Amino acid sequence: GLGNPHLGPRYLHIAGTNGKGSVAAMLSAIFTQAGYPVGLYTSPHLIDFAERFRLRDREISPDRLLELINRVRQVVDAQELPTFFEFVTAMALLYFTESQADPVILETGMGGRLDATNIVNPILTVITNIALEHQEHLGIGLKSIAFEKAGIIKPGVPLITYARQKRILALFKDRARELGAPLYLGGVDFQVRGQGQGRFRYQGWSTHLEHLVMNLSGRHQYRNAAVALAVIELLRNQGWEIPEAAIRAGLQRVYWPGRLEVISEHPQVILDGAHNPAAAAALAQVLKSGLKFRRLLLVLGIMADKDIGLILKHLLPLAQVAIFTRPRYPRAAAPEDLARQADGFALEKHLVPELDAAIDQARNLAGPDDLVLITGSLFTVGEAKEYLSRPTT
Numbered sequence: 001g002l003g004n005p006h007l008g009p010r011y012l013h014i015a016g017t018n019g020k021g022s023v024a025a026m027l028s029a030i031f032t033q034a035g036y037p038v039g040l041y042t043s044p045h046l047i048d049f050a051e052r053f054r055l056r057d058r059e060i061s062p063d064r065l066l067e068l069i070n071r072v073r074q075v076v077d078a079q080e081l082p083t084f085f086e087f088v089t090a091m092a093l094l095y096f097t098e099s100q101a102d103p104v105i106l107e108t109g110m111g112g113r114l115d116a117t118n119i120v121n122p123i124l125t126v127i128t129n130i131a132l133e134h135q136e137h138l139g140i141g142l143k144s145i146a147f148e149k150a151g152i153i154k155p156g157v158p159l160i161t162y163a164r165q166k167r168i169l170a171l172f173k174d175r176a177r178e179l180g181a182p183l184y185l186g187g188v189d190f191q192v193r194g195q196g197q198g199r200f201r202y203q204g205w206s207t208h209l210e211h212l213v214m215n216l217s218g219r220h221q222y223r224n225a226a227v228a229l230a231v232i233e234l235l236r237n238q239g240w241e242i243p244e245a246a247i248r249a250g251l252q253r254v255y256w257p258g259r260l261e262v263i264s265e266h267p268q269v270i271l272d273g274a275h276n277p278a279a280a281a282a283l284a285q286v287l288k289s290g291l292k293f294r295r296l297l298l299v300l301g302i303m304a305d306k307d308i309g310l311i312l313k314h315l316l317p318l319a320q321v322a323i324f325t326r327p328r329y330p331r332a333a334a335p336e337d338l339a340r341q342a343d344g345f346a347l348e349k350h351l352v353p354e355l356d357a358a359i360d361q362a363r364n365l366a367g368p369d370d371l372v373l374i375t376g377s378l379f380t381v382g383e384a385k386e387y388l389s390r391p392t393t
Contacts, residue, residue, distance in 0.1 A: 001075055002090065005097035009039070009104040011120040012231065015112040015149045016128025018279050019162075019224040022216060022256050023128055024105045026228035030250030031103065032057040034242045039101030041092040041117070043085070043109050046258050046382035047389075053092055055099055057255075068095055085109045089116040113151020124234060125152050125181075127161040128227055130168050131278035132307065146171050155179045160230045162186030162223050184230055192226040194219060202226060204233040209244065214251045217260040218290060220282035225251065258381040260286060263388050267366035268293065271385055273378040277307050280314040283375065287318050293371035297321040297362045301355060301380035304333040309341050311376065316345040319373075321365060323350045325358035327383040355380065356387050 012027065014020045021042050031038035037056055045051040053060040060068075068091040076082060082090070089109075096104045103123070108115040112127075130146045146168040153159050153175050163169060164187065176183040184190065190204040195211060200222050202209045207229070214225055229247070236242050260283075263269040270291075274283040287296065296319040302308050316322060322342060324335040335351045342349060352358035362372045374384045 002072070002094050003097075005090075005093035006119045007121070008097040009100075010102055011122040012103050012105045012124050012126070013108070013117065013120060013122040013152050014105065014126040014128070015108040015115075015152050016126070016161075016163075017131040017145070017276065018282070019128040019220070019227070020107050020126070022221060022224040022254075022259060023126060023228045023231075024107050025256035026214075026216075026225060026251060026254045027105050027231060028054060028057050029254040030228070030232060030242065030247055031105075033250040033253070034246035036103065037099070037101050039092075039096035039099065039104035041089070041096070041105065042107045043088070044378055044382075046378065047386045052088065053095055055096070055101055060095065064095070083116070086116040089119075093120075108149075108152065111145075111148035111151070113148045115152075118152055121154060122152075122157060124231060125154060125157055125159045126227060126231060127152070127159065127163060127172070128224065129161075129278075130163045130165065131276060143167060143171065150175045153179055153181050156181060158182040158184065158234055160184045160186075160227060160234065162227050184234065186223065186226055186230070190226055190230040190233070192222045192229075194222060200225065202229045204230060206237065207233045209247065212248065212251055215254050216256060217262075218282065218286045220285065258378060258385060261385075263385075266368040267297075267363065267370045267372055269363070269372045269374070269388070271381045271388075272373065272375045273381045274311070274315075274375050275303065275306060275377045277310040277314065280311040280375075284314040284318060287315075287373075291371060294367060294369040295320040295371070297323070297366050297370060297372045299323045299325060299355075299358050299362050299372065299374040299380075299384070300338055300376040301326045301358075301383075302333050302338060302376035303329075303331045303379070304337070305331060306333075306377075308333060308338060312338070312342055312345070315375070316342055316347060319347055321348045321350070321362070323352055323358045323362050325352050325355050325380075327355050327377065327379040329377075329379045329383075332377070332379065355383050359384060359387060 028040040040054040050059045106117045258273045298319045324338040326332040
């Protein structure tokens with residue numbers, strides 16, 4: 001067997017509809033700056049499988065990755081095969097335990113209660129926020145999704161959340177009370193305020209930080225930063241050595257690709273993995289207030305199981321051109337289906353089945369002051385990133 005790698009390290013467990021990857025990346029950057037051998041486990045990957053396993057903010061080596069795959073494969077029971085995510089999670093727990101990572105930040109794959117990562121007993125849990133997603137797995141409606149996420153709350157283990165809906169907070173409060181888990185609420189116990197010029201301030205229950213700067217764009221990242229800083233504040237109060245300089249340097253250096261990631265200028269090409277209505281709404285907010293451009297050209301590839309109509313409703317009114325496409329992924333919606341749902345919107349539309357060709361067409365149609373935004377799914381963004389990073393001949 002593999003022993004009990006889920007019992008060793010000090011785990012921070014993160015669930016939530018949107019922002020969990022960004023929060024995890026911020027924490028990883030801050031712990032790295034503070035000198036901790038921090039482990040980070042996230043999903044999905046954009047281009048390379050190794051992205052899922054980071055130690056001190058560096059990706060795992062190909063050799064170590066192969067070795068872990070082979071070791072986990074040797075202990076798999078042929079009568080009871082694990083899911084892909086269970087297999088990968090076992091690899092992560094083994095890797096971080098053997099590397100003596102401390103702390104280890106685990107992002108749930110989906111939900112929480114039945115997630116493979118929920119085998120750990122963490123020192124702290126985070127639920128970033130709750131919005132509609134994956135209803136075919138997590139149940140219908142916000143409340144049942146919140147119930148699944150609340151499955152990561154553990155007896156006596158503090159929970160930090162920036163969920164805002166009354167019914168959901170009531171559910172979290174009840175669960176936390178039952179389990180004797182201290183609860184820290186965004187907007188109540190801790191908050192952030194923008195200070196202009198991309199700076200913001202954090203006010204916690206005992207920590208106050210001014211003029212923070214972050215290497216991730218978009219005002220929605222302020223809330224994610226608030227959650228990360230609340231985690232840091234809680235741990236500092238428990239005696240962890242995390243100097244303010246490490247906090248500032250970590251936020252300035254945080255790297256989380258595929259989230260408002262600028263790939264090139266003139267025309268500006270941006271990748272964003274908005275893949276549900278709440279993320280699309282946050283992206284629309286940035287387009288309205290945070291970015292300057294003449295025309296907006298959207299390259300859209302969305303998974304068929306998403307609320308396509310609502311995602312389009314947030315983004316299409318802001319665009320002059322939409323190019324409907326699909327990544328090479330079985331769950332992707334056909335471009336024709338996307339176009340059909342875009343019927344009511346007055347803009348120039350193109351159907352280009354291959355993503356590479358769709359990106360080329362967008363760049364050809366764009367003037368130097370236009371914005372080409374590639375979005376709709378992390379699978380779309382990953383494939384686009386790979387294509388755009390190839391050397392041009």
